[in-house]
Amino acid sequence: MRFTKYLISRIITYFVVIFVSMTFVFLIPRFSPIDPVAALIGRLTAQGSYMDATALEAMQKSLKETFGLEGSIFEQYISFWKRILAGGDFGPSYAMFPTSVNQLIRESLPWTIWLLSLTTIISWFLGNIIGAITGFRKDRWYSKVLEDIAMVIRPIPYYIVALTLILLLSYIFPIFPMSAGGSSIGVKPSFSWIFIKDVLKTAFLPALSLIIVGFGWWFLSMDALSRNIGEEEFVSFAEVKGLTENEIMFRYVMKNAMLPQVTALALSMGTIFSGSLITEIMFSYPGIGMLLYRAITSADFNLMMGIITISVFAVATACLVVDILYPFVDPRVRYR
Amino acid sequence: MKSKRIVVSIWDNKRFVVGFIMLMVFVILGFIVSNFSPYDPRSWGTVPEELPPSFKHPLGTTSLGTDVFWFLAEGIKNSLIIGLVAAVVGGALGVTIGITAGFAGGTVDRVLMAITDTFIAVPSLPILILLAFLFKGRASIIVLGLIISIFSWSWPARQVRAMTLSLRERDFISMAFFSGEKPYKILFVEIFPHVVSWTIANFINAILVAIGQEATLAVLGLSALEEATLGTSIYWAMQYQAIFRGLWWWIASPVVAMIILFVSLFLTSKGLQEHLASGRS
Numbered sequence: 052m053r054f055t056k057y058l059i060s061r062i063i064t065y066f067v068v069i070f071v072s073m074t075f076v077f078l079i080p081r082f083s084p085i086d087p088v089a090a091l092i093g094r095l096t097a098q099g100s101y102m103d104a105t106a107l108e109a110m111q112k113s114l115k116e117t118f119g120l121e122g123s124i125f126e127q128y129i130s131f132w133k134r135i136l137a138g139g140d141f142g143p144s145y146a147m148f149p150t151s152v153n154q155l156i157r158e159s160l161p162w163t164i165w166l167l168s169l170t171t172i173i174s175w176f177l178g179n180i181i182g183a184i185t186g187f188r189k190d191r192w193y194s195k196v197l198e199d200i201a202m203v204i205r206p207i208p209y210y211i212v213a214l215t216l217i218l219l220l221s222y223i224f225p226i227f228p229m230s231a232g233g234s235s236i237g238v239k240p241s242f243s244w245i246f247i248k249d250v251l252k253t254a255f256l257p258a259l260s261l262i263i264v265g266f267g268w269w270f271l272s273m274d275a276l277s278r279n280i281g282e283e284e285f286v287s288f289a290e291v292k293g294l295t296e297n298e299i300m301f302r303y304v305m306k307n308a309m310l311p312q313v314t315a316l317a318l319s320m321g322t323i324f325s326g327s328l329i330t331e332i333m334f335s336y337p338g339i340g341m342l343l344y345r346a347i348t349s350a351d352f353n354l355m356m357g358i359i360t361i362s363v364f365a366v367a368t369a370c371l372v373v374d375i376l377y378p379f380v381d382p383r384v385r386y387r
Numbered sequence: 388m389k390s391k392r393i394v395v396s397i398w399d400n401k402r403f404v405v406g407f408i409m410l411m412v413f414v415i416l417g418f419i420v421s422n423f424s425p426y427d428p429r430s431w432g433t434v435p436e437e438l439p440p441s442f443k444h445p446l447g448t449t450s451l452g453t454d455v456f457w458f459l460a461e462g463i464k465n466s467l468i469i470g471l472v473a474a475v476v477g478g479a480l481g482v483t484i485g486i487t488a489g490f491a492g493g494t495v496d497r498v499l500m501a502i503t504d505t506f507i508a509v510p511s512l513p514i515l516i517l518l519a520f521l522f523k524g525r526a527s528i529i530v531l532g533l534i535i536s537i538f539s540w541s542w543p544a545r546q547v548r549a550m551t552l553s554l555r556e557r558d559f560i561s562m563a564f565f566s567g568e569k570p571y572k573i574l575f576v577e578i579f580p581h582v583v584s585w586t587i588a589n590f591i592n593a594i595l596v597a598i599g600q601e602a603t604l605a606v607l608g609l610s611a612l613e614e615a616t617l618g619t620s621i622y623w624a625m626q627y628q629a630i631f632r633g634l635w636w637w638i639a640s641p642v643v644a645m646i647i648l649f650v651s652l653f654l655t656s657k658g659l660q661e662h663l664a665s666g667r668s
Contacts, residue, residue: 064504064505064508067501067505068505068508068509071505071509072509072510072514075509075514075517076513076514076517079514079517079518079521080517080521202402202650202653202654202657203650205653206595206649206650206652206653207645207646207649207650208599208602208603208645208649210602210603210606211602211642211645211646211649214621214638214642215642215646217630218630218635218638218639218642318507321508321510321511321512324510324512325510325511325512325603328512329603329606329607332606332607333606343516343607344607347516347520347607347608347609348608355516355517355520358513359513359514359516359517362510362512362513363509363510363513366510367508367510370508
């Protein structure tokens with residue numbers, strides 16, 4: 052019963068977040084000091100990109116629709132929502148006319164999802180396990196060394212780590228390709244060994260930079276949590292009872308410290324997502340980040356709107372899923 | 388009734404000292420040294436192109452004919468300004484909203500926290516990208532700071548509220564309340580000083596986040612590209628493929644500067660937090 056109540060409140064929050072975010076997305080172009088349609092068409096023609104008459108016409112029509120410049124602002128707002136709820140048709144991409152925005156997103160999304168989920172899981176587990184060990188054995192030399200290293204890594208943004216890795220591993224020690232888009236040209240996506248090897252090779256650097264930063268983050272918070280729990284009375288009691296150090300560490304300390312880490316995982320979804328966007332651009336990895344970059348550089352507003360909407364939904368949904376799973380992880384959870 | 392305790396100086400905290408000294412070097416570089424630039428660091432073609440570091444150009448020159456060192460000094464200044472604007476605006480908003488919510492309670496609290504929670508959960512990067520895209524070419528350094536501050540107030544607001552709630556329960560607040568003090572006076576005279584120390588650590592953190600976000604926007608080509616910031620330094624180096632063409636000093640300088648700046652900010656705020664935690668009984 053209490054769980055149902057908790058679930059309902061979480062789902063309400065989820066819809067409020069999406070509603071507010073999308074309202075922002077709707078309002079920003081309208082309150083900007085620039086007339087977006089004129090600015091976009093101006094930018095496109097300034098680039099001297101050749102567009103045929105059909106493309107230009109379709110573009111103007113869909114621009115007018117995207118910005119919904121007919122009718123009162125309230126009517127525009129209603130039709131904006133209708134478009135999103137009707138399956139989110141964002142019209143054609145201008146830069147890659149006549150491919151639809153949705154198709155472009157569909158092609159890029161899997162790349163991002165698998166890179167993100169894999170690196171998040173790896174860094175979260177590594178950070179938690181190693182953080183629990185160093186937090187529990189806080190006086191060992193390796194604990195101090197690891198803490199100092201993580202202290203240096205943690206505040207550095209993803210793309211700076213990415214750039215450093217490129218400088219180190221592609222330029223100074225040429226081990227990895229400078230930049231290749233996901234898989235080499237001519238290799239068709241399939242479940243052949245060549246393709247997989249290719250993907251692994253190009254995904255390695257972006258994945259490594261995401262794991263390094265993520266590890267620093269999770270490690271430090273787990274380290275601090277374990278230290279605090281290690282000073283609790285029930286831990287001293289376990290020591291008196293004669294349990295081994297390892298038993299105490301995993302059964303008492305880690306079990307309790309994991310809980311806040313699950314919450315933190317939900318809260319950091321947004322950060323991880325933005326981090327991966329930039330990392331993809333750095334390594335020309337063919338995910339959503341790279342697509343967004345192309346959308347920005349070619350002033351492809353439909354594509355931008357599509358990606359931004361998807362991002363809002365994806366991050367909000369990920370948070371909701373973690374929130375719903377949380378009570379199953381933590382038996383003591385107080386359904387707020 | 389103040390209990391006596393041994394006062395430990397902040398200067399005994401190694402992390403804080405290291406971070407603070409590095410930070411001061413950046414402040415001096417950005418706000419003092421940058422004024423001695425022999426030419427406008429942003430204007431192209433003032434120096435010979437693509438020279439490696441030398442005595443005359445300590446960090447070399449770019450393909451645009453600008454001097455890496457002077458551009459960087461100017462960039463550090465502007466990045467710090469962006470960080471300060473976002474931290475001041477976001478911090479002031481956050482503290483005000485947090486204290487108000489925690490102190491008022493009831494409906495006011497619920498409404499304010501609903502808004503705050505929404506802002507915490509809203510994915511900020513996509514919306515910042517959209518904003519910056521429409522401002523492109525028009526955003527000044529200050530406007531960029533303001534844009535970034537739209538999302539930098541929510542988390543502090545939540546934390547300040549939690550602190551206010553715990554402070555509210557303490558004796559001296561009830562004392563003040565029952566002796567007929569006005570609520571706003573209690574707010575600023577009794578509660579605010581307790582929140583101040585935490586605010587400073589949070590403030591430094593906000594600067595760090597804002598500088599990082601500007602650089603993120605710059606990588607996407609959405610910052611104030613005609614201005615010098617740490618982000619735009621990286622942007623231009625990437626536009627001109629500095630890495631692939633062997634102009635390592637062009638790309639490495641802003642990257643290394645940024646790493647050192649971030650680490651120094653982080654150590655300063657971490658050291659402060661540790662110091663505060665040890666000082667509380």
